[in-house]
Amino acid sequence: MWVQIDKISQYVDKEVTIKGWLYNIRSAGKLMFPELRDGSGLIQGVVSKKEVPESVWDDFQKLTQESSVIVTGMVSKHPKKEDVYELQINNLEIISIADPYPITPKEHGVDFLSEKRHLWLRSPRQASILRIRNEIIMAIRTYMYENDFILFDAPIFTPNACEGTSTLFETNYFDLGKAYLSQSGQLYAEAGALALGKVFTLGPTFRAENSMTRRHITEFWMMEPEMAFFDLNDNMDLIEDFLEYVVQRVVKNRKKELEFIGRDTSKLEKVMKPFPRLTYTEAVEILHKKDIPLIRKTANGEEHIRPFPWGEDFGAPHEEAIVEDFDKPVMIHRWPAGAKAFYMKRDPENPDLVLGVDVLAPEGFGEIIGGSQREDNLDLLLERIREHGLPEDEFQWYIDLRKYGSVPHSGFGLGIERIVSWLCNLEHIREAIPFARRPNRIRP
Amino acid sequence: MWVQIDKISQYVDKEVTIKGWLYNIRSAGKLMFPELRDGSGLIQGVVSKKEVPESVWDDFQKLTQESSVIVTGMVSKHPKKEDVYELQINNLEIISIADPYPITPKEHGVDFLSEKRHLWLRSPRQASILRIRNEIIMAIRTYMYENDFILFDAPIFTPNACEGTSTLFETNYFDLGKAYLSQSGQLYAEAGALALGKVFTLGPTFRAENSMTRRHITEFWMMEPEMAFFDLNDNMDLIEDFLEYVVQRVVKNRKKELEFIGRDTSKLEKVMKPFPRLTYTEAVEILHKKDIPLIRKTANGEEHIRPFPWGEDFGAPHEEAIVEDFDKPVMIHRWPAGAKAFYMKRDPENPDLVLGVDVLAPEGFGEIIGGSQREDNLDLLLERIREHGLPEDEFQWYIDLRKYGSVPHSGFGLGIERIVSWLCNLEHIREAIPFARRPNRIRP
Numbered sequence: 001m002w003v004q005i006d007k008i009s010q011y012v013d014k015e016v017t018i019k020g021w022l023y024n025i026r027s028a029g030k031l032m033f034p035e036l037r038d039g040s041g042l043i044q045g046v047v048s049k050k051e052v053p054e055s056v057w058d059d060f061q062k063l064t065q066e067s068s069v070i071v072t073g074m075v076s077k078h079p080k081k082e083d084v085y086e087l088q089i090n091n092l093e094i095i096s097i098a099d100p101y102p103i104t105p106k107e108h109g110v111d112f113l114s115e116k117r118h119l120w121l122r123s124p125r126q127a128s129i130l131r132i133r134n135e136i137i138m139a140i141r142t143y144m145y146e147n148d149f150i151l152f153d154a155p156i157f158t159p160n161a162c163e164g165t166s167t168l169f170e171t172n173y174f175d176l177g178k179a180y181l182s183q184s185g186q187l188y189a190e191a192g193a194l195a196l197g198k199v200f201t202l203g204p205t206f207r208a209e210n211s212m213t214r215r216h217i218t219e220f221w222m223m224e225p226e227m228a229f230f231d232l233n234d235n236m237d238l239i240e241d242f243l244e245y246v247v248q249r250v251v252k253n254r255k256k257e258l259e260f261i262g263r264d265t266s267k268l269e270k271v272m273k274p275f276p277r278l279t280y281t282e283a284v285e286i287l288h289k290k291d292i293p294l295i296r297k298t299a300n301g302e303e304h305i306r307p308f309p310w311g312e313d314f315g316a317p318h319e320e321a322i323v324e325d326f327d328k329p330v331m332i333h334r335w336p337a338g339a340k341a342f343y344m345k346r347d348p349e350n351p352d353l354v355l356g357v358d359v360l361a362p363e364g365f366g367e368i369i370g371g372s373q374r375e376d377n378l379d380l381l382l383e384r385i386r387e388h389g390l391p392e393d394e395f396q397w398y399i400d401l402r403k404y405g406s407v408p409h410s411g412f413g414l415g416i417e418r419i420v421s422w423l424c425n426l427e428h429i430r431e432a433i434p435f436a437r438r439p440n441r442i443r444p
Numbered sequence: 445m446w447v448q449i450d451k452i453s454q455y456v457d458k459e460v461t462i463k464g465w466l467y468n469i470r471s472a473g474k475l476m477f478p479e480l481r482d483g484s485g486l487i488q489g490v491v492s493k494k495e496v497p498e499s500v501w502d503d504f505q506k507l508t509q510e511s512s513v514i515v516t517g518m519v520s521k522h523p524k525k526e527d528v529y530e531l532q533i534n535n536l537e538i539i540s541i542a543d544p545y546p547i548t549p550k551e552h553g554v555d556f557l558s559e560k561r562h563l564w565l566r567s568p569r570q571a572s573i574l575r576i577r578n579e580i581i582m583a584i585r586t587y588m589y590e591n592d593f594i595l596f597d598a599p600i601f602t603p604n605a606c607e608g609t610s611t612l613f614e615t616n617y618f619d620l621g622k623a624y625l626s627q628s629g630q631l632y633a634e635a636g637a638l639a640l641g642k643v644f645t646l647g648p649t650f651r652a653e654n655s656m657t658r659r660h661i662t663e664f665w666m667m668e669p670e671m672a673f674f675d676l677n678d679n680m681d682l683i684e685d686f687l688e689y690v691v692q693r694v695v696k697n698r699k700k701e702l703e704f705i706g707r708d709t710s711k712l713e714k715v716m717k718p719f720p721r722l723t724y725t726e727a728v729e730i731l732h733k734k735d736i737p738l739i740r741k742t743a744n745g746e747e748h749i750r751p752f753p754w755g756e757d758f759g760a761p762h763e764e765a766i767v768e769d770f771d772k773p774v775m776i777h778r779w780p781a782g783a784k785a786f787y788m789k790r791d792p793e794n795p796d797l798v799l800g801v802d803v804l805a806p807e808g809f810g811e812i813i814g815g816s817q818r819e820d821n822l823d824l825l826l827e828r829i830r831e832h833g834l835p836e837d838e839f840q841w842y843i844d845l846r847k848y849g850s851v852p853h854s855g856f857g858l859g860i861e862r863i864v865s866w867l868c869n870l871e872h873i874r875e876a877i878p879f880a881r882r883p884n885r886i887r888p
Contacts, residue, residue: 039594068850099848119844148450151578153878156648196574397888435599444635444840444842
């Protein structure tokens, strides 16, 4: 019976068949210990010269790393280790002998590994990360479905830019001129929320940003819920409830993988609501108390500005200083209007502020969510569009949403690779997606 | 208490608050019957002049179509109709009065509606279709998750074409030259299957095809599973099991919406496995029996070729003739090699055939799935790549999959908008996605 390695504990003392690849093999006299992978996990086999036909013993000696095989054997519990199983192999069918495999268990440079990403994916660490990514996305979708959000796939081809025009990928679009690849589905999701109440988008988005940081890729997935009749507080309540669900489900269902890649899951288990909520102004006060300056690049090097000036956006050192006293995601709300996008609603109690919220992950992983209540007043929205020099004509359909049944509404965007990086404790975002696209990498 | 209209049956004889929009209103003397929508459904309210404050009565008279409101009232069962509920309204808060709404309950041309898609989405028919789309995609993802498939998001930016270079959208990619928008995630999914066993992609794909049919859009979503150690028969068994699950779950959970848009659900209830399996050759025999010719456009009009020549691909009239005697999806397998893609494995029993399978939906909805066993032999794959004149260099990573642990593997692609069209009985694919992109339409 063909079984997956991750279900092997249900088959103790039974004969099973594993279809997979040889990950490693060592021999000790009349015993061989092949380690097999099948995509769902790893298992160690035991081959005893005394107990298998000679042809099976000989065939095992021919196997190279990544050769594909079908093996049959009895499942047994490891004599000493809890939750570890072995396969007492009695038969082997070779499917194909692999050429000398370029990725060996020794260390390789990351450029080499990225070049061989189609093979690097097979390494137990990379496979574990992708299984966790799968769980994260299914947790997100299950939460949305169970809470009556309707999936609203926003278009990728758009005639205009949502967040500035300098970082757009463009393509020729028949007789209609240029089309731009979507940077965010939010504006469309707003039309969706007014039609369907609560919606979410989950798809790829694109930024033509020529920056080679550990946190940026040019093609990344985003989840963007948008809710009619939600104000900023409702939005923050939702974020809290949603993140707790996702993180706790992933820890519960993928503990094995998280531990395998060395993630301290006890830190994730603390991600339970309520989360701390700070205003931007309170966050700036933390920076003042900790004496964290704003650093500006100048012609002569760097200028350190103290105290941190109210109104500036935070960089990585500021985010780290703000979150270091908390073991949960931190929600920072009510931002200076100058630092944020045109569609955010002004705070009725202070017109210098917008009703935006950013969520910083703990442990210094930075912003994972950005959200806001949206401007629902027709005249104020028009004013913002003009202030930002956006093409009013192209936004006519978006403006319509304020003419026909405008309601208070809010939403947020979650970067999928950002949350994968946080939950997997990745140093570099390139491991968070099967084939990361960066300014210098489009292959394979 | 704020409740959604689709959950109203749980609140009979209770006071609830609905937040939504006025869809329609009629009055009869001292009664008014506003029809409200909130994205989850429609409900009729009853306002009695005797029983509400004068200001509420007056406010209702101010409401225009699509004005946004918060109403409170008691839920009651409709005196005559089963499963229908009403709201005995006692209070109204006006959020905003809508400008004269361009989409009235009368008929509009489809160009006008497409131009106003951001508002057209609010019509009960369009909202129902999107709720069904949501259910279809969640059913697909649940099936995949429960059956141990790992989500494997394939890249959108690719350096080469999977199915021909004539229908590619391209964009400038920094110093690396051109990037092309993915037409299929399959080749990447094959790398995924060899790393993770069973994977699937589900994302947007792009075809720059300048054709204005009822079945084509330039940006469409595809689900592509890929399985190591699956042959063509395993692939067909999976397709059958998968489609039955998806269709039956959608009929069960979204019966109300399906009936609202006029779908005959009894036809969908018949979609239970096993499905008929015909070889291509058997399908051609059906065409011969029914005397369906191949129609070729010529300079002078049309040429009708009888009998249908073996080796040609099927068009709509052929698909319709083949499926009309069946009330289930029909799987057609073992296709002439000349009609199919380079990566399909040849039939070991007949080298003129490939181990491909197309699934035709019943009721004349045409192809919804195309799949195959993949060529896993290194030399034969190289031969195919050369025959098709594909750039061997760009395919090196794909060729690697046959050098390092090649295994029999199979997969298929399901067009999301195709299955939405079938299950919703749509005449035109543009209704199957929030904002359809066609050669003449990129706005809004």
